[in-house]
């Protein structure tokens with residue numbers, strides 16, 4: 001069987017080596033005569049898995065001691081509710097500021113506005129999110145409970161190159177589509193969250209990294225399974241958690257460590273995205289959809305100058321094993337999601353295909 005190069009935005013391709021280990025261990029985990037997903041979340045075998053996931057994440061992301069790692073139900077969008085419920089009450093004014101850099105940032109802001117006084121501190125909506133908006137942290141009121149950003153905009157293909165310095169106001173970042181793809185100074189953030197389904201594992205669960213002093217501010221009505229304190233106190237096992245997702249994440253982290261960790265993967269991600277951006281920049285046939293300085297290394301978006309060729313592009317790409325390249329409906333065109341698991345060969349194959357397609361159709 002040949003595996004395609006899967007450019008889907010998420011759920012996204014996982015390293016083949018990880019899929020193979022999961023397959024081998026699926027029926028018979030550690031010679032127990034049962035699979036890991038068939039045994040208790042309170043078993044010593046699962047304890048080892050969740051402890052290993054924690055330690056690997058701490059090591060790979062260089063997480064300081066005063067942070068907790070939580071595995072929270074409901075994926076990334078559930079955190080759009082959990083973050084305001086846990087943090088907007090930090091100060092009596094119940095204020096939160098959101099930077100709108102894309103669709104997920106807007107959804108997060110809309111959800112938060114149910115819980116307090118939420119403002120848009122900056123937005124790039126007027127230019128269809130082709131850039132990260134300019135934002136001056138000095139413009140924030142001192143009694144703001146937190147500021148929310150989306151660090152990498154999956155749909156549009158932009159990312160924050162540098163993060164804003166928000167001083168005493170906790171910075172909350174949705175890093176769903178880029179956690180562990182580049183070196184990030186965790187200590188600059190109050191909360192980081194990421195749905196697992198891009199760089200970490202299967203969908204449905206979010207990994208939350210939270211500074212300890214931000215626990216304990218939840219509004220009283222917060223369901224206990226959305227209260228980050230419940231997760232911190234019970235090592236994410238207040239109820240039956242998604243043991244399979246945590247196990248897969250542990251395997252992905254082991255793989256990443258074996259690849260040389262975040263610094264090595266960042267170099268590879270820069271090279272991979274450059275293969276595609278170089279084709280786009282050296283052609284009038286392909287049009288970049290976002291400003292150069294704001295480009296993501298995870299989601300590469302572009303259009304064909306002649307949009308009538310889009311279907312042919314997608315069909316011929318698929319015939320070459322280049323899967324799921326269709327852009328999001330908000331942007332159109334093409335999106336190549338090239339998370340950590342996408343090998344360099346996948347980007348090279350796409351770059352070559354793009355050049356050939358241009359030659360044949362220009």
Ligand SMILES: Cc1ncc(COP(=O)(O)O)c(C=O)c1O
Nearest residue numbers: 075076077078104154176177195
């Ligand atoms: C940046 C970002 N935030 C949030 C989400 C939503 O994730 P979920 O479907 O896990 O709720 C996504 C999904 O693609 C995303 O890319």
